Amino acid sequence: MEFEQAWLDYTKKASCKGSEDIKYICVKTRGEEQDELIKNGILELQRAFAGILGIELTVCQNLGEGHGICLTLTEGIQTEAYHVYENKGEITIEASDSKGILYGAFELIRQVRIGNPLGGLDLFKAPKMPMRMLNHWDNMDGSIERGYSGESFFFKQDRILVDERTVTYARLTASVGINAVVINNVNVKDAATWLITERYLDKVKELSDIFAGYGIKLYMSLNYAAPIELGELDSADPLSEDVRGWWKRQMELVFNRVPNLGGFLIKADSEGRPGPFTYGRTHADGANMLAEAAAPYGGKIIWRCFVYNCQQDWRDYKTDRARSGYDNFKGLDGEFLDNVILQIKNGPMDFQVREPVHPLFGGMTQTNQMLEVQIAQEYTGQQRHLCYLIPMFKEVLKFRTYVQEQDDTVEDIVSGRTFGQHNCGMAAVANTGDDANWTGHDMAAANWYGFGRLAFEPELSAEEIAKEWIRLTFGIDKQVEETLLFMLMTSWKAYEEYTSPLGIGWMVNPNYHYGPSVDGYEYSRWGTYHRADHMGIGVDRSREGTGYALLYNEPNASVYDDKEKCPDELLLFFHHIPYTWKLKSGKTVIQHIYDTHFDGVDMVDEMVERFMKLEGILPQKPYLRMVERFTHQKEHAREWRDQINAYFYRKSGISDEKGREIY
């Protein structure tokens, strides 16, 4: 399959003040050999300078030979951090490790391409989060669970693919500071169970070696039942000596064969996946068994907290899926080994357009935690709608958990500041596939780019990240930048407005999760209800309801528990509210529903109208691809608007104050 270069397209010419005299590149090590990362850094700088500026960088021993860039390995800088600065026309990229050098090289290229002059350049950057990870939900048959950008480029027909695209993927990923990648779906079945066996290890190593050259640790998702399914044992009990022994031998094999292996991701006892519950054991038992086996090799075990009863009876108003992550894991705080990291979704349900922050953040104090977000737009338009998610992730990161008086935000926790942890960070379910533009929707690439940048530098604003991405992808053009920035920054809000209102979520078609179906999940087994009747809507999660609101630390608990204090955008998540209830905005709930749905469509119309003016300015290929998506989004946003409004009008019998057409 053909593929493009996304934000690393060096064919776009640019000018850069201060670059005129640069001709050389040199490396100063502390005596050690240049490793692959440094070589790749040099290569990247050579390609970029040649492509963008027409400058052929010659490798030399010492910059005495002329002006240039010096890659300098030094001491005393935090791992992965870099210092890029200009001094008398020379550019230095300084770091303590070769990964820092590589990141510095990408930083320099970025600075050149977004139009910053080299004179006076002085950037010191250190990643805030230790782990910055992508989770690919790629299956070995080549399909991608919740993939909206074609097929997998890691797997095809139960084979592992390693080719030119793999290298480009690693470059793109490393260029935004991502340092870990899980290559296979968390739902591990069939051939994927065998990834940790001789059948695949040669090829895993080959893939992993490419990653290593870009500072990316390779992770795999594990099948918890592997000891059984690989045909050797009749149990997967984490306390069984046979099972523990089996995993130790398997880990020894895998880590020895794949030196760049970072560890494993596990979805256990969730949505039909096997786990320690089968044997009456806890998640800590399960995770620790694997962690013990992986520890000798520095391996990490990332254990997902997405555990809930997916056989719920919709008639049951007491069981609350939102509570389940907390209820399952809170009691285990302190029991996990240090190389275990719990991976917790941003919200307690499942990547809806609006959810409260997961109460395990701030709920656990002695457990390594990683924030899981989803840039695959499963519930946010499936990369047919534009939905720039960085503003949402920013809100999550800034959320104060009140677990202590300061340094208590989600960002503090997953950066390790709150509890002095090192095994923590942020993971995103990836939005890539083998489409030429990698992400289906060209602008969805901003979420991939943005996730990496945000995890590395959470202090960046969503706008700053968006601007970088626009310039890197489409070059420097005022109209393009203003238009696309407006679109990106409007898109999440617009999507929220024309889809499910006030934090209630889930009004989508079952199974494929696309398009409106207000009752689609209402009478299902998934624990996902809105409880709308002719009087009102919402789930009572207050102390009088499921008590979920009380899982938060104060004052969050009191705010969420009280419908008068609860923020509008989460009101229906926490409370069952009459349609005639006045929101803080002064509108009734029903009028809010109508207004936001009309407004959301208007926003889309404005986005698309502005976009259309870029005809002839944007390159034709991505322009036409996006025109097709935006045309669909316009139409589909109307479908959302009309179905949601019709549903609530038919149910409540209350007319729109403004007399607009509701069917």
Add this chain to the structure above:
Amino acid sequence: MEFEQAWLDYTKKASCKGSEDIKYICVKTRGEEQDELIKNGILELQRAFAGILGIELTVCQNLGEGHGICLTLTEGIQTEAYHVYENKGEITIEASDSKGILYGAFELIRQVRIGNPLGGLDLFKAPKMPMRMLNHWDNMDGSIERGYSGESFFFKQDRILVDERTVTYARLTASVGINAVVINNVNVKDAATWLITERYLDKVKELSDIFAGYGIKLYMSLNYAAPIELGELDSADPLSEDVRGWWKRQMELVFNRVPNLGGFLIKADSEGRPGPFTYGRTHADGANMLAEAAAPYGGKIIWRCFVYNCQQDWRDYKTDRARSGYDNFKGLDGEFLDNVILQIKNGPMDFQVREPVHPLFGGMTQTNQMLEVQIAQEYTGQQRHLCYLIPMFKEVLKFRTYVQEQDDTVEDIVSGRTFGQHNCGMAAVANTGDDANWTGHDMAAANWYGFGRLAFEPELSAEEIAKEWIRLTFGIDKQVEETLLFMLMTSWKAYEEYTSPLGIGWMVNPNYHYGPSVDGYEYSRWGTYHRADHMGIGVDRSREGTGYALLYNEPNASVYDDKEKCPDELLLFFHHIPYTWKLKSGKTVIQHIYDTHFDGVDMVDEMVERFMKLEGILPQKPYLRMVERFTHQKEHAREWRDQINAYFYRKSGISDEKGREIY
């Protein structure tokens, strides 16, 4: 795959008064050779008498040699009819054609097995409908569209299967008088397009030869775009000489190679299938082109009237899918050649549990018509729920169309009595697959059996047919008969009660059509809406609405048009009605909804309770299979009840008068 003998299981012993002396079987022809049908008739009698009665029938020249059965070809009896009678201990099966002899043989076996004495036996039977057809929706990859009994036994991996099961299928089918079978899905794609080419004709002939031995004409579904897809022409325009020539050559090839070919079934311009509309031509143009090409070989063209706009906007209250069959075909009345038969579904929508009769019956007077019903339980429980459909078919057949003063029922029309037609009859979408018991649910076989019997002898009551099937399948046992008869005769009513109310239909999950989803088709493109709001529900198809009611002849039109006169069970099909409206039953609409849903579940509970008492009486294998299905039905009927009741309670805010639990 293993398979059972369904109602032709001759291992079940029986006694039969008057059979004691029978030892011989002879054939009296009019000088012609015995053909395959007669041979198969003899074989069937030999197998049956040996298995059931332990009597080995010896073939002899003349019954002078001893008591026995004489198969006599004579003159003056209607084709396919037979006379079976006893005289002085001798049994005669008399017919004008060998198919009549075969049918008579099956009749004699049936009489023996249902316990009738041979003494005094005197049955003359002639089929009322000329065509009695099964439509299999089998795909060549082995899947079955809307199949609930396993995979196809006609096709596998794009190959045609001919084996022992084919023969048993033909015997079962012929034993109930079915004389035509369409082997492949009406949606003809991929390999199935090639069925009419050299690639498959040898094998089609092989299959067809087996059918021929049981008096069954083989039909195939055609791809209207075959002239293009088989790669030869760039058009399928029915008025193009090239296209007409192509079809003539193709028909010549196929009919010559497959002498037992009856003709073709075509779904054109429907749900994405190609058709004459593409070329600005009419259905008559399309059908007649094919009919002309098939005529030299006595071939028939069966043209489906299931044509509607499947891209409807749910916001559009004017377009009415129910009208579309009528609107598309009524104007063509008289334009079709005599070897064209229009195949019309029983109702104007699509095999819902309750629909009015299709208005084309009685709407057309100069066109051959065939009634299409569906024994595949697509919308009636998918063979996981018991739903005996013969009572429904009886109602349809008895429906007076008032197209003339008498002989105006649907039965009259499709039997040919109304307009003196010969190309007419009844077709059923088949419910079979390669499950051991053929139909998934053991009791679903009663629909297969019953369809054939009803098409042959529409004067039989649903009870009579059910009794026959019970005795033939499970032997003669009073408790078994009473229980299963009660269950069969209750099942359609029960299913209607706990699913969608008052004729409105469609409250199922989209795509797979199983299980409740009240709004599942409400905001879709399929033209299938209930229009429920907080005040009422139903589609206004009166003269003030879509005018559909007026498509019927008087007095039907006036009855349906008037909400005061319209029968309760179709009220919501024809009118939008407030929940508080009093039905003829004296109940309000909303109370009717609640009551029927509670009652329907009670009926299921009673059915299942009675069934469970047959443990140890019924053979274990079918008993256990059915226990599993009935356990599911009990639970699933509750799901229907609770979802439907919750939906309407939440929408209307009106409580159940009886205070039962609604969620």
